[in-house]
Amino acid sequence: MKEGSLEAPTRHPIDWKNPEYHDEPKIVAEMERVFDICHGCRRCVSLCNTFPRLFDYVDGTDTGEVEAVPNEKFWDVVDQCYLCDMCYMVKCHTSAASVDVDFLTSCLPQGAQVRGGR
Ligand code: SF4
Numbered sequence: 001m002k003e004g005s006l007e008a009p010t011r012h013p014i015d016w017k018n019p020e021y022h023d024e025p026k027i028v029a030e031m032e033r034v035f036d037i038c039h040g041c042r043r044c045v046s047l048c049n050t051f052p053r054l055f056d057y058v059d060g061t062d063t064g065e066v067e068a069v070p071n072e073k074f075w076d077v078v079d080q081c082y083l084c085d086m087c088y089m090v091k092c093h094t095s096a097a098s099v100d101v102d103f104l105t106s107c108l109p110q111g112a113q114v115r116g117g118r
């Protein structure tokens with residue numbers, strides 16, 4: 001989908017029955033990958049509280065890099081997501097295979113883990 005068009009965005013199937021979907025090291029690695037791309041872009045900062053929370057954590061590090069944010073903080077970031085889908089509609093890099101970003105989908109398993117653990 002081209003940015004600004006009226007086409008519905010294509011959502012890839014969520015492979016939620018795959019055990020890897022709940023594999024915490026892989027979840028954290030994917031969060032770090034997506035968060036790093038979003039940190040470099042910051043376009044979605046005004047959509048909700050999720051992105052500002054992430055960027056505040058990044059900006060609070062000495063290096064200003066996502067890798068310097070303690071992984072425990074990631075759970076707090078995704079816990080801000082209420083799955084509204086606005087960031088998916090922005091369709092920033094989501095159509096570029098080289099930087100496949102679907103922030104919401106990245107939040108789903110993490111959010112389930114965070115909320116399920118409470
Ligand atoms: S979801 Fe896309 S547009 Fe939004 S901040 Fe991340 S990279 Fe940028």
Ligand code: SF4
Nearest residue numbers: 048081082084085087
């Ligand atoms: S889906 Fe989540 S991260 Fe994306 S805009 Fe909505 S609340 Fe924010």
